[in-house]
Every structure is written in C-alpha cells, then in structure tokens.
Amino acid sequence: MASGKKQITQLAQKLFKLSFADGRLSEERVAGVLAYVEKNPPAKPIPVLRAYGRLVAIEVAKGRAVVEHSGPVADSALQSIAAAMTGRYKRPVVATAKPNASLLAGLRIRVGDDVYESSVSGQLAALSASA
Amino acid sequence: MLSLLVIAEVTGHAAEAAAPHAAGSANALTQITDAFSVNLSSLSAQVFSFVIVAVVLWYFAFKPVLATLDERQKKIADGLRYAEETKTRLAAVQQENADILKRAQVEAAAIIEQARKAAKEVAERETAATTERANSLITKAQEAIELEKQKMLAEARTEVARLVIATTQRVLAKELNDADRSRYNEAAARELTSV
Numbered sequence: 383m384a385s386g387k388k389q390i391t392q393l394a395q396k397l398f399k400l401s402f403a404d405g406r407l408s409e410e411r412v413a414g415v416l417a418y419v420e421k422n423p424p425a426k427p428i429p430v431l432r433a434y435g436r437l438v439a440i441e442v443a444k445g446r447a448v449v450e451h452s453g454p455v456a457d458s459a460l461q462s463i464a465a466a467m468t469g470r471y472k473r474p475v476v477a478t479a480k481p482n483a484s485l486l487a488g489l490r491i492r493v494g495d496d497v498y499e500s501s502v503s504g505q506l507a508a509l510s511a512s513a
Numbered sequence: 514m515l516s517l518l519v520i521a522e523v524t525g526h527a528a529e530a531a532a533p534h535a536a537g538s539a540n541a542l543t544q545i546t547d548a549f550s551v552n553l554s555s556l557s558a559q560v561f562s563f564v565i566v567a568v569v570l571w572y573f574a575f576k577p578v579l580a581t582l583d584e585r586q587k588k589i590a591d592g593l594r595y596a597e598e599t600k601t602r603l604a605a606v607q608q609e610n611a612d613i614l615k616r617a618q619v620e621a622a623a624i625i626e627q628a629r630k631a632a633k634e635v636a637e638r639e640t641a642a643t644t645e646r647a648n649s650l651i652t653k654a655q656e657a658i659e660l661e662k663q664k665m666l667a668e669a670r671t672e673v674a675r676l677v678i679a680t681t682q683r684v685l686a687k688e689l690n691d692a693d694r695s696r697y698n699e700a701a702a703r704e705l706t707s708v
Contacts, residue, residue, distance in 0.1 A: 453694020453698055455702075465706075466706035466707075486686055486689060488701040489705060502685055507678075509674070509678060510675060
C-alpha cells in the first residue's frame with residue numbers, strides 16, 4: 383500500500399518535471415503531459431492525475447499573488463505588489479484582487495503558502511491575542 | 514540442817530581447842546557431855562547418816578533441780594535473746610522496707626516526671642506538626658486563591674478585550690467609508706511591498 387502511494391507520487395513528480403520549459407511551468411507542456419497520460423494511462427490514472435494536479439496547483443499558486451482587500455484598490459497598487467513579489471521570489475508573479483469585507487480595511491496577500499497581511503482585522507486579532 | 518552442821522563444827526573446834534588442854538579439860542568435856550546427855554557414838558552415827566542423806570539429796574534432788582533451773586534459765590535467756598534478735602531483725606526489715614519504699618517512691622516520681630516530660634514533648638511535637646500543616650494548608654489555599662484570582666482577571670481582561678475588539682470591528686465596519694479604506698489600502702500596499 384505504502385509502496386503503491388510512493389510509486390504514484392514518483393510518477394506524478396516525473397510528469398511534473400516534464401511540464402517545465404525554460405525553468406517555468408508551461409501550458410503547452412502540461413497539455414502534452416495530460417494528452418500522453420490520456421493516451422497511455424498508468425495503472426492507477428486517477429490518483430496519479432490528482433497528485434500531478436496538486437503539484438501544478440502549488441506551482442501556479444507560487445506565480446500568483448492573491449490580494450484580498452476591503453474597499454477599493456488601485457491598479458497601481460496591484461502592480462507594485464506584483465513587482466515586489468516578483469523581485470522577492472525571483473520569478474514572475476501576477477497579482478489578482480479578491481474582495482474580503484472581513485478585513486475591514488487593508489490587504490492580505492497570499493503567494494503559495496506565504497501570507498502577508500496589513501489589515502485592520504489583522505491588527506485587531508493581534509491585539510486580541512496579546513490581551 | 515545447816516544449824517546442826519554449824520553446831521558440829523563448833524563442837525569439833527571446841528574439841529580441837531581443848532586437845533592441848535586435854536588433860537586438864539577432859540574432865541570439863543566429860544562434864545559438859547554428861548550435862549547435855551551427849552553420846553559421841555550416837556553423834557557420830559547421826560553425823561554419818563546426815564552426810565549420807567546430804568549426799569543422796571545432793572545427787573538426786575538438788576542437782577536435777579539445779580539442772581532443770583539452769584536449763585529453764587538457759588531457755589529463758591535463749592528466748593530473750595531470740596526475741597531481741599527478732600526485734601533487731603524486725604527493725605532491720607522495717608528499715609529495709611522503708612528504704613525500699615523510699616527508693617520506690619523516688620523511682621516512681623522519676624518515672625512520672627519522665628512520662629510527663631515525654632508527654633509534653635509529644636504534645637509540643639504534635640502542636641508544631643499541626644501548626645505546620647495548618648500553615649501549609651493556608652499557604653496552599655492562598656496560592657490557589659491567588660491563582661484563581663489571576664485566572665479570573667485574565668479571563669475578564671480577555672473578555673473585555675474581545676468585547677472591545679468586537680465593538681471596534683462593528684464600529685469600524687460602519688464608520689469606515691471607501692475613501693478611508695482606499696487610503697488604508699494604499700498605505701498597506703506600501704508597507705507590504707517595502708518589506
């Protein structure tokens with residue numbers, strides 16, 4: 383059972399590595415990998431594709447900065463955030479806005495598993511935790 | 514009896530004293546004996562029989578009586594001595610008893626004193642232990658009360674903070690307008706991009 387999971391993970395990682403072109407995740411390569419798997423399905427295709435999709439989603443999330451906000455956000459602010467994250471992670475990062483009224487005011491940025499926050503609700507939560 | 518012996522003795526001495534003068538006094542003696550009707554042969558027989566009676570009495574009457582008297586006297590003396598010894602021994606025994614009683618009283622007094630001292634020490638130890646236990650309980654109770662107080666204060670502080678924050682959130686949600694939020698978002702963007 384454990385060896386089956388390990389084989390699935392190893393196969394998904396191999397497919398994931400094949401999805402890169404010039405050090406970046408390529409849509410064409412991903413489409414090619416999916417076509418190959420469709421044409422030559424492995425022993426357990428669904429678990430392999432699920433693991434592969436998770437790896438791709440993580441990689442995509444690393445190139446995307448989700449900016450949660452309450453109230454209007456200027457495009458220039460989103461661009462400056464994208465530029466700052468691109469410089470920080472040394473790879474192209476695209477900023478996308480996502481309204482979140484529970485922040486009250488301010489921003490919360492998610493890049494992959496990393497979270498950067500400067501919001502009123504965050505400061506109140508920190509104040510509540512320290513009380 | 515003794516008077517007869519004395520008369521005989523006196524008569525003997527008179528005869529002996531008259532011996533040198535026998536010649537002269539023989540006649541006088543004869544006259545006297547004749548005058549008193551004394552017969553020498555019968556006197557000698559009487560003296561002899563008297564001596565025999567005296568010896569017999571001595572051996573068979575006086576001597577046993579004297580022996581009996583000596584024995585009784587000895588018994589009385591022994592009894593007196595025994596009584597004296599008994600009295601002395603009784604006195605010694607009484608003295609010894611008195612000494613034993615006195616020693617027993619002293620020992621009893623010492624034992625009672627020792628027991629009293631031991632009881633006092635035990636009581637003091639018990640009192641000290643009880644006091645220590647009571648102090649320990651009081652200290653623990655005070656600590657528990659203090660902890661409870663601190664816990665209550667912390668809970669109250671947390672609750673107050675929660676209420677304040679909840680109220681602040683509600684107020685800010687109502688009071689902040691888009692312009693305020695926009696300004697805050699720009700400031701936040703600057704802060705996050707400058708990190």
